[in-house]
């Protein structure tokens with residue numbers, strides 16, 4: 001089965017060129033100069049459109065247990081929503097519960113995801129119990145294609161790891177070539193501020209941000225960077241939200257330290273003003289780190305332009321307003337943490353191109369190519385080139401759309417971006433050569449997506 005995507009502009013991180021893309025089976029077979037005659041079973045007209053590598057969202061939480069409830073997108077619903085938005089690979093987090101092993105955790109996440117994903121998927125591992133056994137088990141995880149391990153400086157008593165535990169895990173990462181991913185917020189100090197706010201009767205959602213000040217993200221980020229430097233391990237800061245944290249990352253990168261950071265669309269577009277919305281509406285925007293005052297957004301866009309921020313992931317972690325966010329009415333600390341967004345990352349970042357903040361190549365780089373490199377998937381993913389998986393998005397840069405819960409495909413009862421008007425929209429999505437989304441709707445299904453055992457990250461600052 002062959003498909004020719006004809007008449008578009010192929011955009012890679014390295015440049016944009018008018019070319020036709022020939023897909024044979026699951027792979028890209030060739031890029032062909034426009035006008036050359038090529039036989040194919042099917043032709044997709046991409047005139048006036050971009051042809052880009054499928055998005056790679058390196059930070060999602062499908063079916064994730066949190067605070068006595070669970071994120072509401074299943075691997076099936078979440079990966080279908082991702083495909084609608086032009087994302088053809090996710091890397092989701094398996095979550096080690098304290099007292100359990102990493103390998104049993106991996107088995108558990110495979111049983112949730114295998115046979116249920118509509119696009120390709122891999123796993124990171126959240127390590128919440130650092131001990132001799134789990135450190136040894138990191139080696140088996142790496143053999144099983146899971147070589148990125150997230151740790152938490154936040155959430156004492158749940159996921160929190162001490163500096164000593166982080167140091168030991170980083171030493172293991174240095175020894176094995178793995179990467180430590182860090183949730184960098186000073187959870188010990190934050191817990192004090194939270195307890196004080198609640199004791200004062202300050203219980204509204206906005207308190208979530210006021211008790212997690214940006215300085216405590218900056219401090220934790222600096223500490224993680226110092227620990228990484230001492231051990232010689234590469235470090236990946238997840239969901240960076242604050243200018244203070246970006247400053248620490250920028251300085252480390254300027255000295256050549258292998259420190260990388262992602263930000264997320266919610267930190268680029270939403271702010272503490274959303275958390276302050278009345279009638280408990282603010283709960284829809286509770287995630288950690290919290291949404292910041294608007295002035296942080298400009299710094300994050302600057303970081304994306306200058307490559308101090310390497311990539312953008314969603315941290316998609318959907319909890320319904322009704323019944324789930326409601327758990328924290330009267331006590332903001334009980335609001336499940338997370339914001340939905342897996343469907344909108346490519347479109348929201350495209351606004352940076354529309355506004356002239358990002359080049360079209362940089363848009364592709366931060367949403368597909370760099371995640372592929374960072375997470376050991378390149379050049380199988382993240383590039384339109386012969387031999388790569390035919391994960392291809394035909395993107396109409398002129399189409400208009402309005403984001404809404406009425407039209408999104410995520411399994412959640414609100415949109416964090418309700419009413420936002422965007423320029424640009426996905427036209428057609430191929431996942432390993434199969435058209436899964438086009439003008440007629442969704443043609444993929446659970447089970448099409450394959451597990452991706454990932455290579456070690458070879459990517460350097």
Ligand SMILES: NC(=O)NCCC(=O)O
Nearest residue numbers: 183287288315317337338
């Ligand atoms: N970010 C968030 O609030 N929820 C998901 C878990 C995490 O990434 O820390």
Ligand SMILES: [Zn+2]
Nearest residue numbers: 183238239288
């Ligand atoms: Zn986190």
Ligand SMILES: [Zn+2]
Nearest residue numbers: 059061315317
């Ligand atoms: Zn997360």
